[in-house]
Amino acid sequence: MATLTEILSAATSGETPRGWRRAVVDAEGWSRVAAALGAGEGTLMGLWGEPAAVFMAVLDESESAVWILSLNCPEGSFPSVGRVHAPAQRLERTIRDLFGLQPVDAPDRRPWLDHGRWELAQPLAAAPQAPAAEMPPYAFLAAEGPNLHRIPVGPVHAGIIEPGHFRFTVNGEAVVRLEERLGYVHKGIEGLMTGAGLERAARLAARVSGDSTVAYSFAFARAVEAALGIEAPTRAVWLRALMAELERLANHFGDIGAIANDASFSLMLAHCSVLRERVLRVAETCFGHRLMMDRIQPGGVTHDLQADHQGVIRGLIDEARRRFPHLVELYEQTASLKDRTVGTGHLNPALARRFGAGGFVGRASGRGFDCRRSLAYAPYDELLFGAPIVHRGDVNARLWVRVVEVGQSLGLIDQILDGLPEGALTVDSNRLSAAAGEGLALVEGFRGDILVWVRLGEDGTVERCHLRDPSWFQWPLLEAVIDNNIIADFPLCNKSFNCSYSGHDL
């Protein structure tokens, strides 16, 4: 059987855009790529639709390149990838819900995002239809046995978190099966994107998942710039990285505290929340918004870092370097807390690789993929930072990856402040004007790799934009992780994944 690289090279359409490859394939080529993915070659990075085409993003590890394959499907159907490669299943169900394109021979034919409450069925298809009068009740997967019982949890939870339904089948305390049902916060972002001007589209992209707003804006801006064939000024690029690292710091501090808090160790949460709040306030001071929302635009950034604000950020770094090691020590020395995290929620490295788990989920299970390094983009190609890879795959490992990444981000911020070049903040606005093209960008958010693919029309509006959250490939793994654990440990596993509901539901 031909290797993935050979299949893809044969399919290439000659011209290759910078940083990624593009190919239009036929149904047979599509199936061959799917089979290669199923055989464990390459990693599926995304799968999305258009009214009459489907797209697939594949990472070819041997060449460190991302391929975008498209298959025109005028008949409204395409060969299922999920049939041979499980990570594609939910993505295919989404394509069917949104565009009405049928994955042929798909193993799972249930709807995913569509809960039967939309005003239109297949809202993004060429011809949306009126919804069926009554959608049959969602059929959860079976798990039967004499001592089993089911516990439905959510979509509304007791804490202030986003909505998602979890259906547990348990035998006493042991979880036999967990099935997730998501889609409660579907906002129709991809529908809103279509036809939007760049400014509005950038605002939409920033609102996909609030905690990763910088990473989303960063990815969207880079995708648009790739489509237009322009580059943002170096100072803007470095400032983007500064914001991205600040966002990562804030989220990691929050997560580390929240994981400990789910084991009822609120002391850690209290201290980590203080650090997180410090980061957010510094962001407010330097960039005028606590989450730095809408600070990155296609073509550059909107806010400059004032010279005297450099000191503010340095102060933050010093404080974090002073205080955070004590918290790590507190974690390490609290035996009762370690007892909860070590060995809990083990994620098999083979599964992590198959699902292409990004971020701390992958890195805690031996998958070292990090966009900043594997598909290096400016300015990370000029910066030095390590790659924490742990193989234990438990909650403790995922927490440790975060701890190491905090140190890494502090080092990166230091380097960025030292090397921050002078210059303009944005490109000339006339260079942003209408030009058709396709662009792809992958940016490392705090959860993992965010993929944004955009196609601009002649009039400079967005024809189609797809934003893929890292959670798409992490949510299914959570189902696998909880197997054979006890149900009382689920909150801990869940928090160690901290997947995005909003980013997933779009």
Added chain:
Amino acid sequence: MALIIDLNIQFTEMFLVLLLSPLLTGWVRKVKARLLRRQGPSVWQPYRDLARLLKKEVVLAENASWLFRVAPYLIFAATWVAAALVPTFATGLLFSWCADLIALAALVGSARFFLALAGLDVGTGFGGIGSSREVMIASLAEPATLMIFFSLALIAGSTQLSTIAGFMQTPEVGLRVSLAMALVAMLMVAIAENARIPVDNPATHLELTMVHEAMVLEYSGRHLAMIELAASLKLLMYLSLVGCVFVPWGLSPVGGGLARHLLAAGLYVGKLAVGGVLLALFETSIAKMRVFRVPEFLGAALMLSLLGVLLLFVTRSF
């Protein structure tokens, strides 16, 4: 006349525990918040919560049976009686003759029995989880409690709390290993019984990890108020019990004057405050244990108390 005064003191004691218990809960919460460098709600907040709950409408599940509606009052009554039986500031009160350790264990056990039934009654998943966990914990906590009570009874020669407290103040007690074991076991049982960290977390919002909270998830309004008040009373009862058996100094003896009673009451409040601080300190410094570690934890309590009893038998036979 003497009877009326005695009655008055006895009733004062009963209402004292009822009125103090939300304050104790509020105090523990406040200390915990301060330890986390938070401001925390006022210590009076539990009273406001109770008042609010009493005013609110009760939302009942459609398939709730009479048991579900009656259980909160039964739980509250049993816990209040148990809390009122423990000598708080005075021994030898009018009803002290019925302040029996075995009765205490039975009252607490009955309250738990009804709570576990109520958790199952509505048939929600969480109630079932909570009840099954609670019963698992109880199956180890109750024998441990009885063993502790036996060692106390063997040492003091009575199961009457008033007598035990009196005996504990005499020099006859001395330093006893079995007493120390009983104290440690008692503290462990108290933590489990009151759903405190590391066995359960009274402040959690995570449905899947709850024990006590999971059983009462379906309650609202005055029913919930009764259960919350009962939980506060139970905490107060255990602290009072530890206080009257292990630090009985300052208890007002039979026939003590009004001034003596007042002094003893003040001292009692002081003991509770110190107990609350210690509890908050302990809870802040430890994470919750995995559910299946709880039997080990309580097993240790059971073993300690059993060892205490055995030690007493062995030393007696010589």
